[in-house]
Amino acid sequence: MDATRRMRDGGNEPAMTNGRLNPWTGELASPEEEASYRAYSTPEVLRRARVLCILSAFVNTGLTLSEFRIADPAIFRFAISARGLAILAALACFLILRRVTTFAQAERVLVTGLMATAVSAAALITVGNEVGLVAMLLIPTVYYLVVPISFRWVVTCGIVCTLLTVGSYLLFPPKPQLAFSIIFAAATLNVFLVTVLSQHNRHGRQEWAAMQSEREARKIQLQSQHLLERTFAAVPIPLVISEIESGRLVRYNEAGIRYFGGEPATFGVTRAQQAYERAEDRAEFMRLLRRDGRVTNFEARLRIGSGEVRTVLLAGAISELDGNPTVVSAIVDITERREAEEKIRHAATHDALTGLMNRGAFQGLLDKVQHQTSTSSGTVVLLMVDLDSLKEVNDTFGHDAGDALLVETARRLRHLAGDLGPVARLGGDEFVILLSGQKSSAAALDLAETILRDFRQPFMLGERTFASRASIGIAACPRPDYGPGELLKDADLALYAAKNQGRNRAVLYAPSMRDAVMQRVLLRRELSAAVQADAIFPYYQPKFSLVTGQIVGLEALMRWRQGDGVIVPPAKFMSAFDDTELAILMGDSMLRQIARDMQGWLAEGLAFGRVAFNVAPAQFTHPRLAKHLLGIMWDAEVEPRHFEVEITETVFLGRDSEHVAPILDALYAAGVRMALDDFGTGYAALTHLKQLPIDGVKIDRSFVSDLESDPYDSAIVCAVIELGRNLGLSVVAEGVETLTQARFLRERGCEFAQGFFYAHPMPAEAVRALLLEETGETAARRLAALQH
Structure with a gap:
C-alpha cells in the first residue's frame, strides 16, 4: 500500500519499470501478466462499462428532447432515429454486460456499443446538428479516458470515432482555414489522448503490480510465519523464547515442555535466569548475545522441573515477537556426553581395578604439586609401597584373590593416608602416596610404620584369611628444581633397598643408593x-x-x-x-x-x-x-x-x-x-x-x-x-x-x-x-x- 501511495503522490516508482511494460501502450509486456491484470480488473471494468452505458442512454435521451426544436420534419425524423439508435445500443450493451463475466466479452460488447454511438454521432453531425463540433471533440475524449478496454481497441475506437465525426462535419466544408484547424485539432487531440492513455495504463498497472507484490509478500510472510510456527512447534530440540531485558519466558515448544518436565511456570520458573544454576552463566550468555547478535555452543547448567541440574549447550539469536525484542534459545542436552567423557577421562587417568590414579595421572599431579611447593614452604615426600605377598596369593588362591588383595590394599592405603595426600597405583603390586607441604620426612616415616602395622592385620578374602606384607621406600624432594621423575627414581631405589634388607620394612632414600645404582x-x-x-x-x-x-x-x-x-x-x-x-x-x-x-x-x-x-x-x-x-x-x-x-x-x-x-x-x-x-x-x-x-x-x-x-x-x-x-x-x-x-x-x-x-x-x-x-x-x- 505504501508503494501504491507513493505512486499516486508522484513519488518514486516501484521496482517494476519499463522493463516489464510496453513503452508505447503502457500495458504489461508479458501476455500472461497482462491477462492476470485484466482478470483482476474485470469486475471494475464491468462496473464502469455498465455505468457508461446508462450514462450514454441517459445523455442521449436528454438530447432527444432538444431535437424537437428541429423544424424540418425529415431532419427531425433522421435525428430522432439516430438518437434512438444510440439509446438502444447503450441499453442493449447494459443488458448484455449484466451477463458478461470476462474482460474479453466485455471488450467486445463495448467496442460494438462504441461503434454504434460513433455512427449515431456522425449521422447527427451530417444533418447540421449544432452540437456536432462538440461531439467531434468530446466523444473521442470519452473513448480514450473513460472506456475501460485494451489499448488497441480504445485507440481504434477513438480514431474511428474521430474519422467519422470529422468526416461528417466536413461534408459541408467551412472555410479552408477552419477545416485545416479542425483536422489539426482532431489529430493533436488523438495524439495527446493516446499519450494520456498510455500513461494511464502505465500507472494503473504499476499500481496493480505494487499491490500484487505487496500481496505476494504478505502471502509469503504469512506462509513463512506459518512454517516457522509449525517448525517451532515440531522441532525435536527444546526451544525457548524470552524477552531480552526482563528474561520473561514468552514461548516454548513441545520439546521444551517435555524437557523441563512441564511448562516452566508450573514449577515457578517464569524468567530465563531462574533456570540457570549459576547467574554468571546467564550474564555471560547475554553479554555475548548483545555483542555478536548470536551465540553458539555456550555450555551452561540448567535446572529442570524435577530439580535435577543438566549440562546443556545453548544457541541463541536476537529476534522480535509482537514488536518486542526477544531471544530465541535452542537447548541441546549434553549431560550424558559429559558423563561419558568424564568416564573416559577417569579410565585414562585411573586404575580400572582399584579406582586409584594411574601412573600417568600421578606423574602429572606430582609435577604440578612440585611446582606449587617450590613457591611455598615445605617439601614433597613420596612413599612407594610394594606388596611382598601378591605372588604367593596368585599362586595359591588364583588371580581373582590377587585382584581382591589389590583392591583391599588400595582401600586401606586410602584410609590410612586420609587427608595427608593422594594414593596412586603405579602398576602391578606397586602403590605410591604423595605427601606435600612437609617440613621433614617424619610424617612419612610415621605413616609408613602405620601402614606396616596395619598390613600385619589379616586380610579377609571370602572365607579365607591371610596376612600380607609390604616393603616401603621413602624419598623427599631435596630441592625445588628436582624433577618428578628423579623423585620417583629415588623412592624406587629406597624400595629396592627395603627389599634387599629383608622386606616388610620402610627405608628412607639416601644418596648412597644412587651410587650403588651407578655401580x-x-x-x-x-x-x-x-x-x-x-x-x-x-x-x-x-x-x-x-x-x-x-x-x-x-x-x-x-x-x-x-x-x-x-x-x-x-x-x-x-x-x-x-x-x-x-x-x-x-x-x-x-x-x-x-x-x-x-x-x-x-x-x-x-x-x-x-x-x-x-x-x-x-x-x-x-x-x-x-x-x-x-x-x-x-x-x-x-x-x-x-x-x-x-x-x-x-x-x-x-x-x-x-x-x-x-x-x-x-x-x-x-x-x-x-x-x-x-x-x-x-x-x-x-x-x-x-x-x-x-x-x-x-x-x-x-x-x-x-x-x-x-x-x-x-x-x-x-x-x-x-x-x-x-x-x-x-x-x-x-x-x-x-x-x-x-x-x-x-x-x-x-x-x-x-x-x-x-x-x-x-x-x-x-x-x-x-x-x-x-x-x-x-x-x-x-x-x-x-x-x-
Whole structure:
C-alpha cells in the first residue's frame, strides 16, 4: 500500500519499470501478466462499462428532447432515429454486460456499443446538428479516458470515432482555414489522448503490480510465519523464547515442555535466569548475545522441573515477537556426553581395578604439586609401597584373590593416608602416596610404620584369611628444581633397598643408593664388554656318585676374567642377571663355550656324564628360549642328551609356571634333563615337582654345611632325600666339604654329591686331565673312604 501511495503522490516508482511494460501502450509486456491484470480488473471494468452505458442512454435521451426544436420534419425524423439508435445500443450493451463475466466479452460488447454511438454521432453531425463540433471533440475524449478496454481497441475506437465525426462535419466544408484547424485539432487531440492513455495504463498497472507484490509478500510472510510456527512447534530440540531485558519466558515448544518436565511456570520458573544454576552463566550468555547478535555452543547448567541440574549447550539469536525484542534459545542436552567423557577421562587417568590414579595421572599431579611447593614452604615426600605377598596369593588362591588383595590394599592405603595426600597405583603390586607441604620426612616415616602395622592385620578374602606384607621406600624432594621423575627414581631405589634388607620394612632414600645404582650400571657395561671379549667362561665342578664313587656329571659355573687377569665368581656380579638382555648374552656365551668343551671331550672318548648349566630367570623372557638353546647345542654338534638344565626356584617368581613349563617341556622332549637347584629355600611350591618335567633336585649348601650340628638342617636334608626317593627323583647334595657330611648323606640314601671335599671348580683343561686319570681304582678309593 505504501508503494501504491507513493505512486499516486508522484513519488518514486516501484521496482517494476519499463522493463516489464510496453513503452508505447503502457500495458504489461508479458501476455500472461497482462491477462492476470485484466482478470483482476474485470469486475471494475464491468462496473464502469455498465455505468457508461446508462450514462450514454441517459445523455442521449436528454438530447432527444432538444431535437424537437428541429423544424424540418425529415431532419427531425433522421435525428430522432439516430438518437434512438444510440439509446438502444447503450441499453442493449447494459443488458448484455449484466451477463458478461470476462474482460474479453466485455471488450467486445463495448467496442460494438462504441461503434454504434460513433455512427449515431456522425449521422447527427451530417444533418447540421449544432452540437456536432462538440461531439467531434468530446466523444473521442470519452473513448480514450473513460472506456475501460485494451489499448488497441480504445485507440481504434477513438480514431474511428474521430474519422467519422470529422468526416461528417466536413461534408459541408467551412472555410479552408477552419477545416485545416479542425483536422489539426482532431489529430493533436488523438495524439495527446493516446499519450494520456498510455500513461494511464502505465500507472494503473504499476499500481496493480505494487499491490500484487505487496500481496505476494504478505502471502509469503504469512506462509513463512506459518512454517516457522509449525517448525517451532515440531522441532525435536527444546526451544525457548524470552524477552531480552526482563528474561520473561514468552514461548516454548513441545520439546521444551517435555524437557523441563512441564511448562516452566508450573514449577515457578517464569524468567530465563531462574533456570540457570549459576547467574554468571546467564550474564555471560547475554553479554555475548548483545555483542555478536548470536551465540553458539555456550555450555551452561540448567535446572529442570524435577530439580535435577543438566549440562546443556545453548544457541541463541536476537529476534522480535509482537514488536518486542526477544531471544530465541535452542537447548541441546549434553549431560550424558559429559558423563561419558568424564568416564573416559577417569579410565585414562585411573586404575580400572582399584579406582586409584594411574601412573600417568600421578606423574602429572606430582609435577604440578612440585611446582606449587617450590613457591611455598615445605617439601614433597613420596612413599612407594610394594606388596611382598601378591605372588604367593596368585599362586595359591588364583588371580581373582590377587585382584581382591589389590583392591583391599588400595582401600586401606586410602584410609590410612586420609587427608595427608593422594594414593596412586603405579602398576602391578606397586602403590605410591604423595605427601606435600612437609617440613621433614617424619610424617612419612610415621605413616609408613602405620601402614606396616596395619598390613600385619589379616586380610579377609571370602572365607579365607591371610596376612600380607609390604616393603616401603621413602624419598623427599631435596630441592625445588628436582624433577618428578628423579623423585620417583629415588623412592624406587629406597624400595629396592627395603627389599634387599629383608622386606616388610620402610627405608628412607639416601644418596648412597644412587651410587650403588651407578655401580650396577658400570658393572653391566663391563660385563657386556666381557661377553664380547669371551671373558665370560665356564669352570666345572664334578658330581660324584655316593654309591659307586664314580664321576657322574659336571656342573658348569660362570666365571669372569677381568682385565688384570683376576677371575671373579658370579656371586660378585649377581645383580647383572636382573638385566634381561645381559643375562641372555652371558647365558648364550656360556653355553657356546660349554658345548665347545664338550665337543672336545667327546672327540677324545672321555666319559663325563651330563654337563649341567644354569638358566637365569631373566632368560625365560626369550620368546623362543628352548629352540634357541637347542640351536646352540646342535651348532656345536653335541646332542642334547649330554646336557642338563638347572633352574632355581626363583624362576617361578614374577611369572606363572604355565609360562615356564612349555620351555622346559620342549627341552625335555629333545633329551635335556632338568634339575631344581637350591631346593628347599622356600620360593617354590611342591606342585612344581608334579607339574614340570623335573628329573632331580639339588639340596642347597646352606642345609648341608650344618647338618652335623643342626638337627633342623639334618631333618630337612633327610626329608628332601626321602621326598626324592618317593617321587623317583635323583638327589644331589651341594657344598659337601667333609668326609662326615659325605658319610651322613650316603647313609641316608643320597645318591650324588658335589663340593670341595671331592673337587673344587676347575677350568676345562683340568677337567680333561681329571677325566683322563679317572679309573676304576680311583672310584674304588673314594668309595672305600666312605666305608671306613
